[in-house]
Amino acid sequence: MSLVTRPPDRRVSIDASTRLPVLVFFTSAVFWLVTGSFLAILASIKMHTPGFLASTSWLTFGRVRPAHLNAVAYGWASMAGIGVLLWLMARLSRAELRYPWLLAVAGGIWNVGILLGIVGILSGQSSGIEWLEFPPYVPPILVAAYAIVGVWAVVTFRDRREKHVYVSQWYLFGAIFWFPWLYTVTNLLMVYQPITGVTQASVNWWYGHNALGLWFTPIGLAAAYYLIPKVIGRPIHSYYLSILGFWALALFYNWNGAHHLIGGPVPAWLVTVSSVASGMMIIPVGAVAINHHMTMWGYFHVLKYSPTLRFIVFGSMCYTAVSLQGMSQSFRTLNQVTHFTHYTVAHAHLGLYGFFSMVMFGCIYYIMPRLTGWEWASSRMIKIHFWTTALGIGSYWTILTWGGLMQGIELNDSDLPFMTIMKRTIPYLWSRTFSGVLMTTGHLVFAALFAMNLLHLGERRTEPTLLGDNDDNVATESAQAPPVLGSSH
Amino acid sequence: MSSANSPGRSESQFSGQVETGEGHDVQGLHAPIMREKADPRDGFEPIPPWMAGIFGIVVFMGGMYLQRYSGDFRADIYEERRPAIGASAKKDQKPVDPIAVGKRLYATQGCVSCHQANGMGQAGAIPPVAKSEWVAGSAARLSRILLQGLQGDVKVLDQTYNGNMPAFGTKLKDEQIAAVLTYLRQEWGNQAEAITTESIAAAREATKDHSNAWNAGELMAITSEDKVAAPVEKPAQRAKP
Numbered sequence: 001m002s003l004v005t006r007p008p009d010r011r012v013s014i015d016a017s018t019r020l021p022v023l024v025f026f027t028s029a030v031f032w033l034v035t036g037s038f039l040a041i042l043a044s045i046k047m048h049t050p051g052f053l054a055s056t057s058w059l060t061f062g063r064v065r066p067a068h069l070n071a072v073a074y075g076w077a078s079m080a081g082i083g084v085l086l087w088l089m090a091r092l093s094r095a096e097l098r099y100p101w102l103l104a105v106a107g108g109i110w111n112v113g114i115l116l117g118i119v120g121i122l123s124g125q126s127s128g129i130e131w132l133e134f135p136p137y138v139p140p141i142l143v144a145a146y147a148i149v150g151v152w153a154v155v156t157f158r159d160r161r162e163k164h165v166y167v168s169q170w171y172l173f174g175a176i177f178w179f180p181w182l183y184t185v186t187n188l189l190m191v192y193q194p195i196t197g198v199t200q201a202s203v204n205w206w207y208g209h210n211a212l213g214l215w216f217t218p219i220g221l222a223a224a225y226y227l228i229p230k231v232i233g234r235p236i237h238s239y240y241l242s243i244l245g246f247w248a249l250a251l252f253y254n255w256n257g258a259h260h261l262i263g264g265p266v267p268a269w270l271v272t273v274s275s276v277a278s279g280m281m282i283i284p285v286g287a288v289a290i291n292h293h294m295t296m297w298g299y300f301h302v303l304k305y306s307p308t309l310r311f312i313v314f315g316s317m318c319y320t321a322v323s324l325q326g327m328s329q330s331f332r333t334l335n336q337v338t339h340f341t342h343y344t345v346a347h348a349h350l351g352l353y354g355f356f357s358m359v360m361f362g363c364i365y366y367i368m369p370r371l372t373g374w375e376w377a378s379s380r381m382i383k384i385h386f387w388t389t390a391l392g393i394g395s396y397w398t399i400l401t402w403g404g405l406m407q408g409i410e411l412n413d414s415d416l417p418f419m420t421i422m423k424r425t426i427p428y429l430w431s432r433t434f435s436g437v438l439m440t441t442g443h444l445v446f447a448a449l450f451a452m453n454l455l456h457l458g459e460r461r462t463e464p465t466l467l468g469d470n471d472d473n474v475a476t477e478s479a480q481a482p483p484v485l486g487s488s489h
Numbered sequence: 490m491s492s493a494n495s496p497g498r499s500e501s502q503f504s505g506q507v508e509t510g511e512g513h514d515v516q517g518l519h520a521p522i523m524r525e526k527a528d529p530r531d532g533f534e535p536i537p538p539w540m541a542g543i544f545g546i547v548v549f550m551g552g553m554y555l556q557r558y559s560g561d562f563r564a565d566i567y568e569e570r571r572p573a574i575g576a577s578a579k580k581d582q583k584p585v586d587p588i589a590v591g592k593r594l595y596a597t598q599g600c601v602s603c604h605q606a607n608g609m610g611q612a613g614a615i616p617p618v619a620k621s622e623w624v625a626g627s628a629a630r631l632s633r634i635l636l637q638g639l640q641g642d643v644k645v646l647d648q649t650y651n652g653n654m655p656a657f658g659t660k661l662k663d664e665q666i667a668a669v670l671t672y673l674r675q676e677w678g679n680q681a682e683a684i685t686t687e688s689i690a691a692a693r694e695a696t697k698d699h700s701n702a703w704n705a706g707e708l709m710a711i712t713s714e715d716k717v718a719a720p721v722e723k724p725a726q727r728a729k730p
Contacts, residue, residue, distance in 0.1 A: 011525075092528075166529065229529035239531040268560035268569035275558075276551040283544050290540060295532075332569070464524060 017096035021103030025083035032075025037440040039068035048429040066133040080360040081219040093160030106148035113141035131208040167242040171222035178214035209257035237294035245287035259330035278330030285323040311362030318354030343404025376465035377458030388442030396435035403428030591672025616645035619677035632692035638702035663689040691715035
């Protein structure tokens, strides 16, 4: 069962086979991250200063906001996720990717889809369906690109030389099959052959929620399951908890979507089943949290040095937090206060950003040097990236959670005029813009680091860049160190 | 274990590198291999019993919640605490409060425009229903006033009136008449027994050949109460007398 005794050269050739496609996906992801961040700031400013750029139809709130969502969800998160998925799948199967250029083509097609989609939304062609705002000509493009990725991931798995299927692979496998099912079915039912009535809303939220839980979440968890024990060099705490966590997620998550419709005109049982399934999420979430926590136990000091681990552990903690929060929100008592307030927005960002994006950052820090043969240029920049994004999402969540709670309580008070309540949210909305700027700063630093790594800029380092490093010292040290010969695989 | 100031950049490269996980001084071709630790393996610690316990409780509570708020998994139940429109719901239905219904009918059926909101009527024209001996008295007479109307001289609280009290027998159902009369009998300080739907039904049956409005004399001649099919309910207890 142990994977320790592998031929030493295998990993090099496997990593090399993933280089082209994974770099294509990562580079695009970082591009969309930055684009999405600017769209986010625009949208956020409009929340407290509605006149800002309001005379340009392309930049009105109703377009910028879905453009932001789609840029970060399908551009940044999905592309980073696919990059990680391909790399991990190859590595864990101990099999080279076949015809990697084809996957790079898939990345190209995916980018065309996103670009058309974002421009489409900004030009006013949004479908108006939440999470699927891309105009109707975009989904087939994404499906085509995804088909290549999905098939290739399965082919790589079939090529595997490693008999033991590690827990990360279960999650990857889940994501590979769940995403196309969700995406095609929902597009058929919402865009091409629209169903009518409240069923539309049910399908919409079935998709909206599952995109998070059955596409992003399993990739994020697969990465955490691999990289936490990998970096600290320990086995994962418990195989049984892994099994319990995976199957409970597979069983319960799919039912969660209808909790977005609490108070809506849908049969009571639909919402009740969804609330119960959301409550059951304590099982997969608790299992994963305990499993990761116990694996880390005694090794928390490594967070001081390893950029990968720091981002991933931060992300994993956010996963636990966001899941527990989501459970509480799915019950009617709290939901009737928080629904349609900024509270929900804070929750969504804790999930997709605090958890998923932070885990993706961690993965990219780990994977990139192995693909480019070049270490990260600056430990200080990594630290800036970490603290701006961690503090950014931290303050974003705290402010909007509190602000949303107040807003919800006030909205339920029929004596308060709507405009008064609106005006009271404005200070929170300013702080939200501030947090957004903080995160975007981090993204720009990260993008610069990423570009430097890709282009082999900066001092050649002979050793991995760690957070304990003092950049100046390393520079002098590596100037004296012998050049590394074999790292340009 | 190295201190924070010197994170492991020492001679003992591959032995004591647990704190970084990313190997340090790497050599030549071995660099990509040596920089990493072995791929993760599975540990086989058991699931902690307290955790299994919590999960068990959660599953149990989930089942309870599902049973309680699933609205029988029916497509026509939209409010998890309310029963369906229709038959299967009856068992959960709270009995209606006749006072509340009566109050509403008093306002919507026009009683209020003649007898006034305070039940005092209009001096010389419309008799009061507050404190009225007709209201508090025989249920048989009172029912007939509502069913077929009243005209001619009538003495209420030592004042004589001569007006036209319209008939409501065709406009209102038995339970509505019972409700509005119960309201009259228990509002404005009135404290008489509730009037049941059954007793109105009995009165309606007994007077089915009587189509004209009554006069006070005819009513006073009625001395017996109507035969009530169902047992008469206990007087409804007012929440606020």
